[in-house]
Amino acid sequence: MAYKFIDNYREQGARKKLIALLRDKGISDEKVLKAMGKIPRHFFFDETFWNQAYKDIAFPIGDGQTISQPYTVAYQTELLHIQKGDKVLEIGTGSGYQTCILVELGAKVFTIERQANLFNHTIKVLPGMGYKPHFFLGDGSGGIPEHAPYDKILVTAGAPMVPQILLKQLKIGGILVIPVGDEKSQKMITVLRVSESDYEKIELDTFRFVPLVGDKAW
Numbered sequence: 001m002a003y004k005f006i007d008n009y010r011e012q013g014a015r016k017k018l019i020a021l022l023r024d025k026g027i028s029d030e031k032v033l034k035a036m037g038k039i040p041r042h043f044f045f046d047e048t049f050w051n052q053a054y055k056d057i058a059f060p061i062g063d064g065q066t067i068s069q070p071y072t073v074a075y076q077t078e079l080l081h082i083q084k085g086d087k088v089l090e091i092g093t094g095s096g097y098q099t100c101i102l103v104e105l106g107a108k109v110f111t112i113e114r115q116a117n118l119f120n121h122t123i124k125v126l127p128g129m130g131y132k133p134h135f136f137l138g139d140g141s142g143g144i145p146e147h148a149p150y151d152k153i154l155v156t157a158g159a160p161m162v163p164q165i166l167l168k169q170l171k172i173g174g175i176l177v178i179p180v181g182d183e184k185s186q187k188m189i190t191v192l193r194v195s196e197s198d199y200e201k202i203e204l205d206t207f208r209f210v211p212l213v214g215d216k217a218w
Contacts, residue, residue, distance in 0.1 A: 035101050036070065039097070040129075043129060056070050057069055066094075077102070079190050083151075086151040092113060092114075093111040093119065096111075096122035099122070103131045109133035110144055111133050119137045123135050142166075145168075150174060153178075157212035158207075159179065166178075170191075170193040175192055188203075
Protein backbone atom coordinates (compact mmCIF):
# COMPACT_ATOMS: atom_id res chain seq x y z
CA MET A 1 0.00 0.00 0.00
CA ALA A 2 1.60 3.28 -1.09
CA TYR A 3 1.14 6.39 1.03
CA LYS A 4 1.51 10.02 0.16
CA PHE A 5 1.74 12.23 3.22
CA ILE A 6 -0.42 15.04 1.89
CA ASP A 7 -2.86 16.77 4.20
CA ASN A 8 -4.65 19.52 2.31
CA TYR A 9 -7.58 21.80 3.11
CA ARG A 10 -10.12 19.22 1.94
CA GLU A 11 -8.89 16.55 4.36
CA GLN A 12 -8.44 19.08 7.17
CA GLY A 13 -12.01 20.28 6.69
CA ALA A 14 -13.35 16.73 6.69
CA ARG A 15 -11.43 16.04 9.88
CA LYS A 16 -12.98 19.08 11.60
CA LYS A 17 -16.44 17.82 10.67
CA LEU A 18 -15.58 14.39 12.08
CA ILE A 19 -14.44 15.92 15.38
CA ALA A 20 -17.68 17.93 15.57
CA LEU A 21 -19.63 14.69 15.02
CA LEU A 22 -17.71 12.92 17.78
CA ARG A 23 -18.44 15.80 20.13
CA ASP A 24 -22.13 15.55 19.23
CA LYS A 25 -22.03 11.81 19.98
CA GLY A 26 -20.85 12.50 23.51
CA ILE A 27 -17.05 12.52 23.40
CA SER A 28 -16.15 15.33 25.80
CA ASP A 29 -12.42 14.96 26.52
CA GLU A 30 -10.96 17.91 24.64
CA LYS A 31 -7.46 16.44 24.75
CA VAL A 32 -8.70 13.35 22.92
CA LEU A 33 -10.61 15.41 20.37
CA LYS A 34 -7.59 17.66 19.78
CA ALA A 35 -5.31 14.66 19.23
CA MET A 36 -7.77 13.08 16.78
CA GLY A 37 -8.16 16.40 15.03
CA LYS A 38 -4.41 16.58 14.46
CA ILE A 39 -3.84 13.09 13.05
CA PRO A 40 -4.61 12.64 9.32
CA ARG A 41 -6.71 9.46 9.33
CA HIS A 42 -6.49 9.26 5.54
CA PHE A 43 -2.79 8.39 5.89
CA PHE A 44 -3.97 4.96 7.07
CA PHE A 45 -5.97 4.32 3.89
CA ASP A 46 -4.96 3.49 0.36
CA GLU A 47 -5.29 6.71 -1.65
CA THR A 48 -8.15 5.11 -3.60
CA PHE A 49 -10.26 5.13 -0.41
CA TRP A 50 -9.38 8.55 1.00
CA ASN A 51 -13.01 9.58 0.58
CA GLN A 52 -13.89 7.02 3.29
CA ALA A 53 -11.31 8.20 5.83
CA TYR A 54 -13.40 10.77 7.68
CA LYS A 55 -16.65 8.85 7.82
CA ASP A 56 -17.49 7.51 11.27
CA ILE A 57 -17.13 3.90 10.16
CA ALA A 58 -14.69 1.02 10.53
CA PHE A 59 -12.83 0.09 7.34
CA PRO A 60 -10.94 -3.06 6.24
CA ILE A 61 -7.13 -2.83 6.26
CA GLY A 62 -6.31 -6.40 5.21
CA ASP A 63 -5.51 -9.66 7.02
CA GLY A 64 -9.07 -9.76 8.38
CA GLN A 65 -8.50 -6.57 10.39
CA THR A 66 -10.09 -3.12 10.34
CA ILE A 67 -9.22 0.42 11.26
CA SER A 68 -11.71 1.09 14.02
CA GLN A 69 -14.62 3.49 13.79
CA PRO A 70 -13.43 6.94 14.98
CA TYR A 71 -16.13 7.03 17.66
CA THR A 72 -14.90 3.72 19.05
CA VAL A 73 -11.30 4.97 19.08
CA ALA A 74 -12.34 8.17 20.87
CA TYR A 75 -14.51 6.23 23.34
CA GLN A 76 -11.74 3.83 24.34
CA THR A 77 -9.14 6.58 24.52
CA GLU A 78 -11.34 8.74 26.71
CA LEU A 79 -11.78 5.86 29.18
CA LEU A 80 -8.02 5.56 29.63
CA HIS A 81 -7.63 9.10 31.03
CA ILE A 82 -4.17 9.38 29.49
CA GLN A 83 -1.74 11.66 31.30
CA LYS A 84 1.48 12.88 29.74
CA GLY A 85 4.23 10.37 30.46
CA ASP A 86 1.88 7.43 31.07
CA LYS A 87 3.36 4.06 30.15
CA VAL A 88 0.72 2.44 27.95
CA LEU A 89 0.46 -1.10 26.58
CA GLU A 90 -1.63 -1.42 23.41
CA ILE A 91 -2.73 -4.92 22.43
CA GLY A 92 -3.29 -4.90 18.66
CA THR A 93 -1.42 -2.21 16.74
CA GLY A 94 -3.55 -2.79 13.64
CA SER A 95 -3.32 0.20 11.31
CA GLY A 96 -1.47 2.24 13.94
CA TYR A 97 -4.11 4.98 14.07
CA GLN A 98 -4.97 4.40 17.73
CA THR A 99 -1.25 4.15 18.49
CA CYS A 100 -0.64 7.61 17.06
CA ILE A 101 -3.41 9.09 19.20
CA LEU A 102 -1.86 7.63 22.35
CA VAL A 103 1.56 9.02 21.42
CA GLU A 104 0.01 12.38 20.52
CA LEU A 105 -1.48 12.50 24.03
CA GLY A 106 2.02 12.18 25.46
CA ALA A 107 2.02 8.49 26.38
CA LYS A 108 5.05 6.21 26.19
CA VAL A 109 3.48 3.47 24.10
CA PHE A 110 4.38 -0.22 23.87
CA THR A 111 2.29 -1.69 21.06
CA ILE A 112 2.15 -5.31 19.92
CA GLU A 113 0.71 -6.82 16.72
CA ARG A 114 0.49 -10.50 15.76
CA GLN A 115 -0.05 -9.98 12.01
CA ALA A 116 3.38 -9.65 10.37
CA ASN A 117 2.04 -7.74 7.34
CA LEU A 118 0.44 -5.08 9.52
CA PHE A 119 3.49 -4.93 11.79
CA ASN A 120 5.88 -4.47 8.86
CA HIS A 121 3.66 -1.73 7.49
CA THR A 122 3.19 0.28 10.67
CA ILE A 123 6.89 0.25 11.61
CA LYS A 124 7.47 2.16 8.37
CA VAL A 125 4.42 4.43 8.25
CA LEU A 126 4.24 5.69 11.83
CA PRO A 127 7.84 6.92 12.12
CA GLY A 128 7.35 8.61 8.74
CA MET A 129 4.50 10.55 10.35
CA GLY A 130 6.65 11.46 13.34
CA TYR A 131 5.25 8.88 15.79
CA LYS A 132 7.71 6.47 17.36
CA PRO A 133 6.17 4.01 19.82
CA HIS A 134 7.93 0.83 20.88
CA PHE A 135 6.83 -1.79 18.33
CA PHE A 136 6.58 -5.52 19.04
CA LEU A 137 5.59 -8.45 16.80
CA GLY A 138 3.91 -11.37 18.54
CA ASP A 139 1.01 -12.73 20.56
CA GLY A 140 -0.37 -9.77 22.48
CA SER A 141 -2.93 -11.76 24.47
CA GLY A 142 -0.28 -12.25 27.14
CA GLY A 143 0.79 -8.63 27.12
CA ILE A 144 4.47 -7.69 27.24
CA PRO A 145 5.43 -8.71 30.79
CA GLU A 146 9.11 -7.82 30.39
CA HIS A 147 8.18 -4.13 30.23
CA ALA A 148 5.44 -4.21 32.90
CA PRO A 149 3.99 -2.65 34.95
CA TYR A 150 1.92 -0.22 32.87
CA ASP A 151 -0.15 2.81 33.86
CA LYS A 152 -2.75 1.93 31.24
CA ILE A 153 -3.52 -1.10 29.04
CA LEU A 154 -5.73 -0.89 25.95
CA VAL A 155 -7.02 -3.97 24.12
CA THR A 156 -8.31 -3.25 20.62
CA ALA A 157 -9.88 -6.67 19.93
CA GLY A 158 -12.84 -8.50 21.46
CA ALA A 159 -11.94 -10.98 24.19
CA PRO A 160 -14.13 -13.69 25.74
CA MET A 161 -12.96 -12.62 29.21
CA VAL A 162 -10.53 -10.24 30.89
CA PRO A 163 -7.15 -12.04 30.75
CA GLN A 164 -5.70 -12.27 34.26
CA ILE A 165 -2.20 -12.05 32.82
CA LEU A 166 -2.97 -8.52 31.62
CA LEU A 167 -4.39 -7.45 34.98
CA LYS A 168 -1.15 -8.49 36.64
CA GLN A 169 0.76 -6.13 34.33
CA LEU A 170 -1.17 -3.07 35.56
CA LYS A 171 0.29 -0.71 38.14
CA ILE A 172 -1.80 -0.15 41.26
CA GLY A 173 -4.05 2.72 40.23
CA GLY A 174 -3.75 1.66 36.59
CA ILE A 175 -6.62 1.26 34.12
CA LEU A 176 -7.34 -1.55 31.66
CA VAL A 177 -9.86 -0.98 28.84
CA ILE A 178 -11.03 -4.06 26.95
CA PRO A 179 -14.11 -5.18 24.94
CA VAL A 180 -15.43 -8.47 26.34
CA GLY A 181 -18.05 -10.76 24.82
CA ASP A 182 -18.60 -13.18 21.95
CA GLU A 183 -17.74 -12.77 18.25
CA LYS A 184 -20.96 -10.87 17.54
CA SER A 185 -20.77 -8.15 20.19
CA GLN A 186 -18.81 -7.09 23.25
CA LYS A 187 -19.32 -4.85 26.26
CA MET A 188 -16.62 -2.28 26.87
CA ILE A 189 -15.05 -3.02 30.24
CA THR A 190 -12.83 -0.78 32.35
CA VAL A 191 -10.83 -2.28 35.18
CA LEU A 192 -9.08 -0.21 37.85
CA ARG A 193 -6.37 -1.95 39.86
CA VAL A 194 -7.03 -0.87 43.44
CA SER A 195 -4.37 -2.97 45.19
CA GLU A 196 -2.15 -6.00 44.65
CA SER A 197 -5.20 -8.27 44.67
CA ASP A 198 -8.24 -6.02 44.25
CA TYR A 199 -9.80 -4.67 41.05
CA GLU A 200 -12.88 -2.58 40.30
CA LYS A 201 -14.69 -3.47 37.07
CA ILE A 202 -17.24 -1.33 35.22
CA GLU A 203 -19.32 -2.61 32.27
CA LEU A 204 -20.22 0.03 29.69
CA ASP A 205 -21.63 0.22 26.15
CA THR A 206 -21.83 -2.47 23.46
CA PHE A 207 -19.41 -2.55 20.52
CA ARG A 208 -18.22 -4.96 17.87
CA PHE A 209 -14.50 -5.71 17.45
CA VAL A 210 -12.51 -8.32 15.59
CA PRO A 211 -11.66 -11.23 17.94
CA LEU A 212 -8.62 -11.22 20.17
CA VAL A 213 -6.47 -14.12 19.02
CA GLY A 214 -3.71 -15.70 21.05
CA ASP A 215 -2.69 -18.35 23.57
CA LYS A 216 -3.86 -16.24 26.54
CA ALA A 217 -7.12 -14.97 24.99
CA TRP A 218 -9.25 -17.67 26.63
